[in-house]
Amino acid sequence: MNEEIPNLTAFDEAALDQAFARLERQAREAAALLSGEQAVEAFRLQWLGRKQGRLNEVSGRWLKTAPAEARRALGLRFNALKAVVEGLLDAALGSGPTDAALAREAIDITLPGTRRLTGAEHLITRTTNEIVSVFAALGYSVGVGPEVETDYYNFECMNFPPGHPARDTQDTLVIANQERRPQRDRLLLRTHTSPVQMRTMEMQPPPVRIVIPGRVHRNEADDATHSSTFYQVEGLCVDANITFSDLKGTLDHAMKALFGSAVKTRLFPSFFPFTEPSADLQISCIFCGGKGCRKCKESGWIELLGCGMVDPAVYAFAAEKQPAYDARKISGFAFGMGVERIAMMKYGVSEIGKFYAGDMRFLEQFV
Numbered sequence: 151m152n153e154e155i156p157n158l159t160a161f162d163e164a165a166l167d168q169a170f171a172r173l174e175r176q177a178r179e180a181a182a183l184l185s186g187e188q189a190v191e192a193f194r195l196q197w198l199g200r201k202q203g204r205l206n207e208v209s210g211r212w213l214k215t216a217p218a219e220a221r222r223a224l225g226l227r228f229n230a231l232k233a234v235v236e237g238l239l240d241a242a243l244g245s246g247p248t249d250a251a252l253a254r255e256a257i258d259i260t261l262p263g264t265r266r267l268t269g270a271e272h273l274i275t276r277t278t279n280e281i282v283s284v285f286a287a288l289g290y291s292v293g294v295g296p297e298v299e300t301d302y303y304n305f306e307c308m309n310f311p312p313g314h315p316a317r318d319t320q321d322t323l324v325i326a327n328q329e330r331r332p333q334r335d336r337l338l339l340r341t342h343t344s345p346v347q348m349r350t351m352e353m354q355p356p357p358v359r360i361v362i363p364g365r366v367h368r369n370e371a372d373d374a375t376h377s378s379t380f381y382q383v384e385g386l387c388v389d390a391n392i393t394f395s396d397l398k399g400t401l402d403h404a405m406k407a408l409f410g411s412a413v414k415t416r417l418f419p420s421f422f423p424f425t426e427p428s429a430d431l432q433i434s435c436i437f438c439g440g441k442g443c444r445k446c447k448e449s450g451w452i453e454l455l456g457c458g459m460v461d462p463a464v465y466a467f468a469a470e471k472q473p474a475y476d477a478r479k480i481s482g483f484a485f486g487m488g489v490e491r492i493a494m495m496k497y498g499v500s501e502i503g504k505f506y507a508g509d510m511r512f513l514e515q516f517v
């Protein structure tokens with residue numbers, strides 16, 4: 151803050167020099183700190199204001215009280231000071247913000263900016279799309295169904311009767327507090343995409359050719375190759391005269407399309423309540439070409455999916471809404487595959503958990 155203008159007691163040259171030098175220093179110091187229009191205007195009023203300005207006070211106190219012989223020397227110094235203050239004001243007005251003000255607002259342009267990553271397909275999405283595309287090219291359409299499913303669709307209509315031991319093969323996560331409902335209406339997290347077979351057949355008479363991608367859940371412990379949440383692609387083909395060789399040929403083509411034309415397939419007997427006969431499809435090991443290695447446990451083959459001819463019991467359930475599902479007139483096959491397993495093989499992923507962890511270092515590798 152500027153101190154008050156003192157009264158002058160001596161008017162010799164040395165005393166005047168000292169008094170004016172002090173004022174000039176004060177003006178310069180004040181001007182150096184100016185930032186912003188308001189501060190500059192305050193400075194102008196403080197120094198050059200007509201009534202309370204410091205220069206006005208100087209001329210009032212000093213010039214008027216000065217002895218006649220000191221007036222000229224005082225006047226010269228006064229004019230010089232005034233010129234300095236006006237110069238400071240001009241500089242403050244014309245030069246924009248001070249260095250101090252600029253420093254306060256400065257942006258550090260050496261900081262790296264915020265990088266906006268381009269989105270990319272997740273490996274699960276990509277693999278799902280690859281599988282779906284293979285079947286789309288064969289004329290299959292795509293369907294989906296609910297993840298929270300009823301006991302009826304997940305099990306009963308797929309020929310797992312209530313209490314049947316086959317239900318134990320799919321450890322189920324059930325929705326709480328459903329006991330008051332009849333068993334068929336109780337809600338659960340679907341353990342497979344197969345219930346959408348029935349939902350599709352109930353909505354349309356044969357012929358049906360559809361693939362159904364989706365998320366499923368099982369009450370399983372997570373390990374390197376198992377996750378309680380995972381993805382499947384289901385397939386269903388129902389028409390007149392569909393045979394087991396159609397199943398074999400379709401899946402052999404699909405595996406060659408997905409893994410390369412050198413891949414061989416074979417069917418191994420299996421069991422599912424909703425297919426008869428049932429099979430597991432195996433492909434020749436894509437890592438060793440079938441010679442035998444650690445990945446295929448020296449067998450040369452890798453088990454990839456479940457399949458079979460649609461069981462007549464399933465058509466009987468479908469016929470409740472669509473009578474055209476008559477096992478004497480139509481036939482068909484179904485299959486279901488795990489997307490993670492296929493993605494892990496195709497892209498060399500060794501731990502299933504990597505798909506869900508959201509670690510950019512993993513995901514970025516497949517952009």
Ligand code: PHE
Binds near residue numbers: 344485486
């Ligand atoms: N739903 C079966 C599973 O999840 C797979 C499957 C689908 C088998 C269709 C046969 C036919 O294990």
